[in-house]
Amino acid sequence: MPQERPVEDLTEADAKAELDRLAKAIAAADQAYHQNDAPDITDAEYDALKRRNRAIESRFPELKRDDSPSDSVGAAPADGFGKIRHEIRMLSLGNAFDDSDVTDFDARIRRYLGLPGDAPLTYTAEPKIDGLSLSLRYEAGVLVYAATRGDGETGEDVTANARTIAQIPQKLTGAPAVLEVRGEVYMTHAAFADLNANGPRTFANPRNAAAGSLRQLDAEITRARPLSFFAYAWGVVSEPLAATQFEALERLASFGFSVNPLTRLCLSPADLLTHYRRIEGDRPDLGYDIDGVVYKVNDLALQARLGFRATTPRWAIAHKFPAETAWTRLEAIDIQVGRTGALSPVARLAPVNVGGVLVSNATLHNEDYIAGRDSQGEPIRGGRDIRVGDWVQVYRAGDVIPKIADVDLTRRPADSTPYVFETTCPQCGSAAVREPGDSTHRCTGGLICPAQAVEKLKHFVSRNAFDIDGLGAKQIEMFFADDVLSIREPADIFTLARRDSSNLGKLKNRDGFGERSATKLFAAIEERRTIPLARLLFGLGIRHLGEVAAADLARHFGSWDALISTVDRASPAAERAVAADSAELVERARAADEGRRAELKKTRDAIWDDPPLPDGARTAWDDLIGIEGVGSVLAVSLVTTLSQPGERRSINRLIAELTEIQPPEARATQSPVAGKTVVFTGTLTRMTRAEAKARAEALGAKVAGSVSAKTDILVAGEAAGSKATKAEALGITVMDEDAWLALIGG
Structure with a gap:
């Protein structure tokens, strides 16, 4: 499995x-867990995958993918059940793994809402049940259907099975006309032990047993298995349940639902942590499995303001229990080469069981980490370096791949020597250079380096890029090495399916392919000749261009032709921007006081103006960097990549193979700001900038970071400054915060 460095040391690429x-990895785990009821990794390992993904997206918000693992909350419903589409999506939760994550959660909420640190803010805290999520819809007090979470949008119809669970009421008294109750189906330890002792098969754990029992095609089998249910949330309701989370749970209990009795109101992060430790201490005696504690903002009006990310609410988080550690021997250190040429060291370990997972690899991040220092040069692990032959402590909490926590110097071999990092690429022999300010050595081989070429192709076919069914990492490696059915660049994938009718016959004789699988692969390739613009952009693997930024670019330009035209016109300006930024850095280093600011501006202006840029270059550049979420670093990377002759020829060959590049789907169309470009400036007093941006985008507006001729509305808060002046000069509609809220409906 590929290894990576600490998140703080990662480049965007x-x-x-x-x-x-x-x-x-997460998609495979979701399928095994949610659809097959047979997970092949532990909860700790799955949590680590999700945590690593979230950590990267938190540090690199512009890389947030349209269908990233954070945007997936399960797996597609299995065959054999009817399908039910959730009117309101069933979401997953973000995770916390230590105390600082909990305080950060509170701080993020306060920042988003603009609440000071001493403002009252209450939370609920309840055990996180390790079971199977279930949605129950009641109409006029009668249960009409029950559905599993599935992929969050569509679940399996398990109504008949749910009716056999004693803790799920069939009729409600005093409930709203429409009420969708959500909760967790689980199996107690006693019921699990009895099932394994007397049942037809042995289950691995109570969660698997509960999931397998609920998802029986014969409801009588479910009836024979003692399942339990805790209600903890709701979906569609025809009228509000209450004003707070805690009161809403009490209302659900009054309807006859079981609500976890360990749920508490907490007044601060410190209260949350106290209750977390109380529940952790009681965990062995609860009689059912939990894997953490869930915290939710108690005020439902604040929950509504906070809203949701793609698949997780901003107002809730799951604080997971810690994973285990183990000691083992470090047998070797290998180097892997990534798509951008980054050299990543991997620890090869004597296999050891960590939290139920057999671990044989661990990330070593980079040269500094091995040497016992962080990215700032400060000691880590007390300055103890890591050497081949060492006994090392391995852990899995909070990351995708196991990490090394410590080294036992008392067991270090007498003849051990410090590890010397590679200065040449192990794949192509090119120099591996560590540039100033970078923590990573990078191969300089570029296109001649097979590791980089293969990784770029793997990225191209990845789930959130072209996502070609049947063409994954393993198949890419096979085709890359094949002299007959060779894939060396993205366009080759599409010519593979049509350059020779005999290719189908050749492919079906390869290992892993038969006639059916080969035919399906060719059909999947043909299907991807139509691709959304955002997926195309992300699939190109341009450094710093993540899914969020790709979606922003797609929404802004609407078509490949419009984007590439702007990029071509902006090319001379991109070179000038790099020079201007470099010159300003030099000048700032020399500047000792504020009096040099005017000189800094003169330096930049001189570089921008002399010699004059071609017509339209500066306008095109300003258009690029004016897109919210697209800064000069990404803009330079985009323009530079698409201006390289070899790269451009490869991309043009790809574009020629595509039938249709689809524009982004329209967002809200009924709002008064749908399709308009909005800029926020100055200090907003009734909402934070993050909340303002999220609400504008939810209403179909485009939010830009700078004013241009394409701006439709400037919302000016206090001390609006130069943006307001420029907007007025351009004849753009300028309104204050109250007018904006009135326009969008409060």
């Missing part, structure tokens, strides 16, 4: 490559 690997 490396982060993108890792997010691709995470997508594959």
Whole structure:
């Protein structure tokens, strides 16, 4: 499994490559867990996958993928059950793994809402049941259907099975006309032991037993298995249940639902942590499995303001219990080469069981980490370095791949020597250079390096890029090495299916392919000749261009032709921007006081103006960097990549193979700001900038970071400054915060 460095040391390009690997691992785990009821990794390992993905997306928000692992909350419903589409999506939760994550959660909420640190903010805290999520819809007090979570949008119809569970009421008294109750189906330890002792098969754990029992095609089998249910949330309701989370749970209990009795109101992060430790201490005696504690903002009005990310609410988080550690011997250190040429060291370990998972690899991040220092040069592990032959402590909490926590110097071999990092690429022999300010050595071989070429192709076919069914990492490696059915660049994937009618016959004789699988692969390739613009952009693997930024670019330009035209016109300006930024950095280093600011501006202006740029270059550049979420670093990377002759020829060959590049789907169309470009400036007093941006985008508006001729509305808060002046000069509609809220409906 590929290894990576600490999140704080990742470049955007490396982060993108890792997010691709995470997508594959989490998708496979979701299928095994949610659809097959036979997980092949532990909860700790799955949590680690999700945590790593979230950590990368938190550090690199512009890389947030449209269908990233964070955007997936389960797996597609299995065959054999009817399908029910959730009117309101069933979401997953973000995770916390230590105390600082909990305080950060509170701080993020306060920042988003603009609440000071001493403002009252209450939470609920309840055990996180390790079971199977279930949605129950009642109409006029009668249970009409029950559905599993499935992929969050569509679940399996398990109504007949749910009716056999004693803790699920068939009729409610005093409930709203429409009420969708959500909760967790689980099996107690006693019921699990009895089932394994007397049942037809042995289950691995109570969660698997509960899931397998609920998802029986014969409801009488479910009836024979003692399942339990805790209600903890709701979906569609025809009228509000209450004003707070805690009161809403009490209302559900009044309807006859079981609500976890360990749920508490907490007044601060410190209260949350106290209750977490109380529940952790009681965990062995609860009689059912839990894997953490869930915290939720208590005020439902604040929950509504906080809203949701793609698949997780901003107002809730699951604080997971810690994973285990183990000691083992470090047998070797290998180097892997990533898509961007990054050299990543991997620890090869004597296999050891960590939290139920047999571990034989661990990430070593980079040269500094091995040497016992962090990215700032400060000691880590007390300055103890890591050497081949050492006894090392391995853990899995909070990351995708096992990490090394410590080294036992008392067991270090007498003849051990410090590890010397590679200065040449192990794949192509090119120099591996560590540039100033970078923690990573990178291969300089570029296109001649097979590791980089293969990784770029893997990224191209990844789940959130072209996502070609049947063409994954393993198949890419096979085709890359094949002299007959060779794939060396993206366009080759599409010519594979049509350049020779005999290719189908050749492919079906390869290992892993038969006639059916080969035919399906060719059909999947043909299907991807139509691709959304955002997926195309992300699939190109341009450094710093993540899924969020790709979606922003797609929404802004609407078509490949419009984007590439702007990029071509902006090319001379991109070179000038790099020079201007470099010159300003030099000048700032020299500047000793504020009096040099005017000189800094003169330096930049001189570089921008002399010699004059071609017509339209500066306008095109300003258009690029004016897109919210697209800064000069990404813009330079985009323009530079698409301006390279070899890269451009490869991309043009790909574009020629595509039938249709689809524009982004329209967002809300009924709002008064749908399709308009909005800029927020100054200090907003009734909402934070993050909340303002999220609400505008939810209403179909485009949010830009700078004013241009394409801006439709400028919302000016206090001390609006130069943006307001420029907007007025351009004749753009300028309104204050109250007018904006009135326009969008409060």
